[in-house]
Amino acid sequence: MNSTVSGSASWSSPVYPLPVFSNDRQTKETLCSSCGLCQVRAWPSKESFQSCVFELGWLGEQETAVFGRARDADNLDEARFGITRQRFVAKLKQPIAGAQWSGIMTHLSLKALDAKLVDAVVTLHRSKADFFIPEPALAMTNADVLAARGSKPVISPVLKSLETAYQKGVKKLLVIGASCHIHVMRDFQRRFPYLKDVEIYALGIPCVDNIKPKKLRWILEKLSRSHQTVVYYEFMQDFTVHLRHENGDLEKVPYFSLPQELSRIDLFAPSCTSCFDYLNSLADMTVGYIAAPLVGEEKRQWVMVRTEKGDALLKLIQDDLDVFPETAAGDAKKGLKKLIPHLKKLVEQNPDNVKAGRKIPIWIGKLLAALAYRSGPRGIEFAKHSVDYHLIRNYFFVKKNYPEKLTTLVPKHVYRLLKEYDLEA
Numbered sequence: 474m475n476s477t478v479s480g481s482a483s484w485s486s487p488v489y490p491l492p493v494f495s496n497d498r499q500t501k502e503t504l505c506s507s508c509g510l511c512q513v514r515a516w517p518s519k520e521s522f523q524s525c526v527f528e529l530g531w532l533g534e535q536e537t538a539v540f541g542r543a544r545d546a547d548n549l550d551e552a553r554f555g556i557t558r559q560r561f562v563a564k565l566k567q568p569i570a571g572a573q574w575s576g577i578m579t580h581l582s583l584k585a586l587d588a589k590l591v592d593a594v595v596t597l598h599r600s601k602a603d604f605f606i607p608e609p610a611l612a613m614t615n616a617d618v619l620a621a622r623g624s625k626p627v628i629s630p631v632l633k634s635l636e637t638a639y640q641k642g643v644k645k646l647l648v649i650g651a652s653c654h655i656h657v658m659r660d661f662q663r664r665f666p667y668l669k670d671v672e673i674y675a676l677g678i679p680c681v682d683n684i685k686p687k688k689l690r691w692i693l694e695k696l697s698r699s700h701q702t703v704v705y706y707e708f709m710q711d712f713t714v715h716l717r718h719e720n721g722d723l724e725k726v727p728y729f730s731l732p733q734e735l736s737r738i739d740l741f742a743p744s745c746t747s748c749f750d751y752l753n754s755l756a757d758m759t760v761g762y763i764a765a766p767l768v769g770e771e772k773r774q775w776v777m778v779r780t781e782k783g784d785a786l787l788k789l790i791q792d793d794l795d796v797f798p799e800t801a802a803g804d805a806k807k808g809l810k811k812l813i814p815h816l817k818k819l820v821e822q823n824p825d826n827v828k829a830g831r832k833i834p835i836w837i838g839k840l841l842a843a844l845a846y847r848s849g850p851r852g853i854e855f856a857k858h859s860v861d862y863h864l865i866r867n868y869f870f871v872k873k874n875y876p877e878k879l880t881t882l883v884p885k886h887v888y889r890l891l892k893e894y895d896l897e898a
Contacts, residue, residue, distance in 0.1 A: 504875070506653040506683075506744035509609055509630030515639050516667050524661040526653050530881040531749040535659055539755050539780065546889040553860045553890070555754030557777045558784065562765045562797040564773045571622045573705055574772040577760050577790070578649060578676060582618045584789040585647050591674060593641075595634045595648040596621040604704065605689060609633035611641070621649075624705050628683045628742050632658060635668065645672045651680035652750035659755050674782050677756025679763065681863050683745045692740065695732045697724060710767055710855050712842040730831050730838030737824040738870065746870040749884050751863050757783035764856035766800055773797065775856070803850035805858035810894055813865065820869040864890055 504527040511521045522528075529535070536543050536556070544551045554560070569576025585591045593613045598620050600606035607625040611634040612618045631650050635658070638646055648658055655675050662668040684692060693700035702718040709715045713725040738746060753759045757780045765773040778787050833841070850858045864887050871882055888898050 502743045504744050504747055504878075506651075506742065507628045507630050508650075508654050508657050509633035510635065510657050510661060512630060512633050513636040513639075515636045516665070520665050521661065524657050524664065526656040526660075527744065527747065527878075527882070529656075529660060530884070531652075531656065532754060532884040532886075535656060535755055538663060539659065544754075544886055546886040549890070549893070552886040553857055554752055554777065555750075555759075555779065557779050559778045560764075560799060561776055562773050562799060563776050563794040564771055566793055566795055568772065569619075569622065571619075573622070573624045573707075574762060574774050576622070577774050577776070577794070578678070579618060579622050580793060581676065581760075581786060581790050582612070582621075582647060582649070583615055584793075585674070585786065586613075586615065586618065588789055589645075590785065590789065591645040591647040591672075593638055593643045593646055594618055594621075595631060595638065595646060595650070597625055597629055597631055599623075599625065603690075607631070611637040611643075624707070626683060626706070627686050627689055628744065638671070639667055644670060647674045647676060649676045649678070650753075650756075651678055651683075652748065652753040652755070653680075653744065655753055655755045656750065674786060675756045675758075676786065677753030677759040679752050679759060679761035681745065681748070681751050681859075682741045684740060685742050688740050692735060695735055696726055699724075707762075710763065710765075710851065711846045712849070713839075725839075727833075727835065727838030727842040729841045730833045730835045732829060732831055734827055734829045736819060737827050738819055738822075739824045743870075743874070746867055747875065747878075747882055749864060749867060749882065749887055751860050752777065754779070758786050763859050764799060764853050766852055775799075800852035801854045802852055803848065803854045805850040805854040805861065806893065808849055809858055809861055809865075812862065813894060813896070816862070816866045817869055820866065820873055861890060861894070865894065865896070 510524065511518050513521060532543070540556045544556050546552050563577065565575040565577055565580055569579050572579050582594045582596070586594065593611050596610050596612050596618070597607040598610040600608050605625050605627065607629040609630055610617065610621060612621060631654050648655070650658065655677050658673070658675070662671070662673060690700065693703055696706065696714060697703050697716050699718060702720070703716050704719055706714060706716040712729070713727045714731070716724040716726065718724065752761070759777040759779065761775050764775040778784060868883060868887060868891065871879055875882070891898055
């Protein structure tokens with residue numbers, strides 16, 4: 474999970490309407506990430522629906538429209554990470570208090586406003602009802618930007634704020650979003666007149682496995698010793714879940730000791746388990762963490778600059794960054810091959826048959842996590858592991874649950890990566 478703007482909501486929240494998920498397991502759940510565009514009333518909703526990524530599919534013509542070409546599926550780095558102009562690890566020299574990481578995205582947003590590169594930022598604020606509930610926001614001041622710090626790790630309607638920007642006549646805009654947001658926004662701007670004259674810079678977050686809103690607090694209760702005080706959590710490279718509390722304490726729960734009920738595939742929004750763009754490949758710049766090494770409390774981040782506009786964004790902050798080369802250790806492919814039977818089982822099992830409780834005590838789990846971190850994939854290899862894991866699992870998920878959408882949703886490079894693991898499409 475790595476969702477700086479992907480926000481949360483409760484089922485009783487008045488913030489925005491959510492798709493209705495059926496309790497009947499014979500009925501497919503709606504493939505909808507609640508991106509927010511359909512909620513806009515300034516233009517016909519039928520036009521918003523026409524840009525839905527779950528109808529158009531991931532990448533394909535969209536990638537060619539942004540870059541002038543599709544990624545080279547035989548270049549396995551490009552197949553996994555998307556088209557880039559440069560990639561590196563970085564952290565802010567002066568970290569921003571309250572940010573999820575060192576604060577690169579927040580700092581970049583502030584600099585873009587101050588430099589008049591943009592007039593507003595499409596982002597998310599937090600509801601007063603719950604720390605993780607998102608409210609779409611059009612940030613036009615530094616205070617508005619700072620209020621958007623930190624992760625909201627559930628599906629979110631960030632594109633709803635495009636309506637406010639349109640009504641205010643904003644012509645220079647920074648849009649911060651997950652891959653589903655950026656896909657929809659790119660297509661809509663290209664096909665319809667409402668945003669044609671808006672200069673849009675797209676700042677993307679890597680995003681995976683957002684939780685169904687109604688399950689967020691239940692999951693935090695299972696994860697943490699004090700779910701009420703958690704202010705962020707991430708599934709980290711050291712094979713533990715990091716949970717930061719209000720008082721600054723860092724709680725670590727090893728993957729190996731997670732309660733079994735947290736392995737249920739239906740905890741995640743089906744839009745997330747049908748996603749094939751973990752690293753937000755249509756953004757001008759993607760800022761995440763999965764290829765960055767863990768170095769104390771430095772909170773290093775992984776930056777991928779993809780376009781000329783991405784170069785312009787980087788130029789705003791390059792003097793404010795400590796920059797490091799990418800590193801790599803371990804073998805992502807070797808470890809993941811052993812997990813493929815687990816991925817198939819995860820997708821095929823009846824969620825109602827999943828047992829509760831921990832199989833492995835936390836103290837043993839911590840030993841296993843330390844061993845896995847020392848001998849397993851790190852840096853770029855960890856990024857490969859994470860990307861391939863989710864592409865393979867999501868392929869299995871779509872094949873089982875939405876076979877009629879396989880040719881629409883699954884990009885060509887995914888089939889190339891399946892071959893790397895001796896998997897037949």
